[in-house]
Amino acid sequence: xxxxxxxxxxxxxxxxxxxxxxxxxxxxxxxxxxxxxxxxxxxxxxxxxxxxxxxxxxxxxxxxxxxxxxxxxxxxxxxxxxxxxxxxxxxxxxxxxxxxxxxxxxxxxxxxxxxxxxxxxxxxxxxxxxxxxxxxxxxxxxxxxxxxxxxxxxxxxxxxxxxxxxxxxxxxxxxxxxxxxxxxxxxxxxxxxxxxxxxxxxxxxxxxxxxxxxxxxxxxxxxxxxxxxxxxxxxxxxxxxxxxxxxxxxxxxxxxxxxxxxxxxxxxxxxxxxxxxxxxxxxxxxxxxxxxxxxxxxxxxxxxxxxxxxxxxxxxxxxxxxxxxxxxxxxxxxxxxxxxxxxxxxxxxxxxxxxxxxxxxxxxxxxxxxxxxxxxxxxxxxxxxxxxxxxxxxxxxxxxxxxxxxxxxxxxxxxxxxxxxxxxxxxxxxxxxxxxxxxxxxxxxxxxxxxxxxxxxxxxxxxxxxxxxxxxxxxxxxxxxxxxxxxxxxxxxxxxxxxxxxxxxxxxxxxxxxxxxxxxxxxxxxxxxxxxxxxxxxxxxxxxxxxxxxxxxxxxxxxxxxxxxxxxxxxxxx
Numbered sequence: 001x002x003x004x005x006x007x008x009x010x011x012x013x014x015x016x017x018x019x020x021x022x023x024x025x026x027x028x029x030x031x032x033x034x035x036x037x038x039x040x041x042x043x044x045x046x047x048x049x050x051x052x053x054x055x056x057x058x059x060x061x062x063x064x065x066x067x068x069x070x071x072x073x074x075x076x077x078x079x080x081x082x083x084x085x086x087x088x089x090x091x092x093x094x095x096x097x098x099x100x101x102x103x104x105x106x107x108x109x110x111x112x113x114x115x116x117x118x119x120x121x122x123x124x125x126x127x128x129x130x131x132x133x134x135x136x137x138x139x140x141x142x143x144x145x146x147x148x149x150x151x152x153x154x155x156x157x158x159x160x161x162x163x164x165x166x167x168x169x170x171x172x173x174x175x176x177x178x179x180x181x182x183x184x185x186x187x188x189x190x191x192x193x194x195x196x197x198x199x200x201x202x203x204x205x206x207x208x209x210x211x212x213x214x215x216x217x218x219x220x221x222x223x224x225x226x227x228x229x230x231x232x233x234x235x236x237x238x239x240x241x242x243x244x245x246x247x248x249x250x251x252x253x254x255x256x257x258x259x260x261x262x263x264x265x266x267x268x269x270x271x272x273x274x275x276x277x278x279x280x281x282x283x284x285x286x287x288x289x290x291x292x293x294x295x296x297x298x299x300x301x302x303x304x305x306x307x308x309x310x311x312x313x314x315x316x317x318x319x320x321x322x323x324x325x326x327x328x329x330x331x332x333x334x335x336x337x338x339x340x341x342x343x344x345x346x347x348x349x350x351x352x353x354x355x356x357x358x359x360x361x362x363x364x365x366x367x368x369x370x371x372x373x374x375x376x377x378x379x380x381x382x383x384x385x386x387x388x389x390x391x392x393x394x395x396x397x398x399x400x401x402x403x404x405x406x407x408x409x410x411x412x413x414x415x416x417x418x419x420x421x422x423x424x425x426x427x428x429x430x431x432x433x434x435x436x437x438x439x440x441x442x443x444x445x446x447x448x449x450x451x452x453x454x455x456x457x458x459x460x461x462x463x464x465x466x467x468x469x470x471x472x473x474x475x476x477x478x479x480x481x482x483x484x485x486x487x488x489x490x491x492x493x494x495x496x497x498x499x500x501x502x503x504x505x506x507x508x509x510x511x512x513x514x515x516x517x518x519x520x521x522x523x524x525x526x527x528x529x530x531x532x533x534x535x536x537x538x539x540x541x542x543x544x545x546x547x548x549x550x551x552x553x554x555x556x557x558x559x560x561x562x563x564x565x566x567x568x569x570x571x572x573x574x
Contacts (some may be wrong), residue, residue, distance in 0.1 A: 001333055007411045015146045023064045024133045024140040031142055033059050038148040042558055045118040045153040047475025054112040063102040065092040066513055070132045078124040085114035124556045125150035147506040152558045155498055158472045159491050159518060162438035163406040163462040165431045167397030173346045179208035185334045190244035205338055206256060212342045213262045220264055221341045224272045225249050230333035231278035232312060246275050249336035278308055279333045286329045294321040349374055356384050365392045381405050396425040400432055412442055430456045446473050469471035502529050517547035525559045541572050
């Protein structure tokens, strides 16, 4: 009897196992009936990741009520490698668990989203789904099923050559210089007194005019003569006084110039005359700067009344202050002011170039920094900036600009050392922050670069260009388009391509003057998206001729998938 029971138990267990296997094998066999929709249809590298969304429609009477299915999307590479996404588990109606339930009697669409880091090998790959079905203790591996082609990696074409910014010189070939002086008159008088002529300011003015006339690097431009009367007394008298003072001042300065053989006195247009009958603006300014009693009351009068007579009357009514005003303020307003304007002409470009090479000590810091911009060769530029570092060791621009040249020469670590020295001298300088960010970006430290570029906001085109590169790397193509703006560079064209603005990308490439391999390659991509085979082939041919590495890239680039069997395409990329 015991033996019989044992036999029955064994047979029952075997039946269960057989039933389980049969159920799993049925699901395996029917897996081909599952319909897949992959978004995007061809996977794309974006922000350093390959994202995928899979919608799988599972037919009715497919999913065993007691079964479990583990689905794993996998990218299989042509070279034999693979990269698996995170798996997802589904279960039948009678399974005890927390996974998504798939009913037996009705159709159901399930969704999956995942992401994996991009690898170069993914360019030639396929997206497969691996299944492992289980029921109880029994499991069955399904054959992998391909549901999409590999990965478009157009975003990886970004040219990671960030722009370093110069610490600009302030050189001005022509600089404006001026000399001021004034003569003061007694009340109700336009007579220029001897003591005024002999004042230090007038003597300095006379010397400035004489020196400017004989100096080879200076040119007199004009003399302004501004004559005033104080705001007391009748307006008619003050107008007459101001004009008389103007005439006296004009005659004085012309006679002085004639005596010193400054011929400009003959040119009437050389003199700019300005007459103010009652100098209320001067009065207000003098009051503001004074400590006179009732100052605030007087300033209120000026603010309340614009009529000169009313102002004068109200101020005179403040008898406690008016005597002080008459003694301290009004005499300073009875004047003629001279302003001599001249221009100093600096060294010529040729002189600066020669001195930068032969005797840089003769140049000031602005001239020396400017000198570097007159050379095309980076070696010459670097030598001048290094001279600036030695001659003007406290000026951050020499270190920064030398770093900029080193960066352009590909000497990244040397450039970084110079930028760091500049940063120590001028903390929080936006130009330097941009350049330190450029170093980090070149070294692949995108997050660090982004922070530094943020601190450099406002520097100009350089930092916006660099932010555009970062935006492409992060997959924010709209932001990249905005950062690049009107730039017709390759990266700007790429940003528009990635954002779906094919026509704008084409326009930028047509206006691009670099004649680079990348520009030609991007033109080929635009043509491929427009189904223009001839343009694809001609531009690819040009790109590969400029850079042989483009051949291998194009041969596996899914942007050109429609031409993989084209004989002319094959000939170009072989």
